[in-house]
Amino acid sequence: MPPPLPVPTVLEGLPPEPPPLTVTVVEVPPPPAQLPQFAKLDISGDFGSEVRERVANFRAQQQRFLREREEYCTTTMAKVRAAIRDNSELPRSGK
Template identity: 50%
Template sequence: MKWMRERDALIAQTLAFVQSVAGRKAAAGAPPPSPAPESADTGSAAPEMAQPDGTSTIASNPPVPPATDLPPLPAANARSSIADDLKTEINARVASFRAHQERFNREREEYFSATLAKLRAAIRDGAPPRPRK
């Protein structure tokens, strides 16, 4: 079955990758055999090639080289600069929110004071209250 060969190939590639990342060698110094999936146009598997130690590998599926081109991990100072940038942005947003809320409170207080002043002036002048609608 084709899917079984594809599954086995994926497992072998994953195992080779894990071993290369962990810095381990394959058992007995040889890479694990990795069957290749069938080609879509011919329906046959790729030919196998015999290794000097007696194992065989598929010609179209060479062993995975160690992953040496991975980007380096960020240094501790890079992580702290990212944390500092986030902290700065959060503090700026909090300050902006506080300023916004203070402006709303100030406008509400001014409106209340203006309305209360109008009411007191109307009471003092003896003007009749406005009818409700």
């Protein structure tokens, strides 16, 4: 019969205690009595014209999309009506 193995105690497996924490005090200087003043930039003219131009371009693009949708719908419905009138098969998409 082999000799019994030693039973470890709880303290054997623990890491060593860390050293105590040190506290460093840093002094924060008081805020200046008056904050620095910056000159206001006048960008309203240039910025405003750019915004107006972008809005105009966006509206024109939306109008173009609307016209294209209306044209597509009109031509598609004309094809459907013609197919119904001629009593032929309805046109199919390429799917």
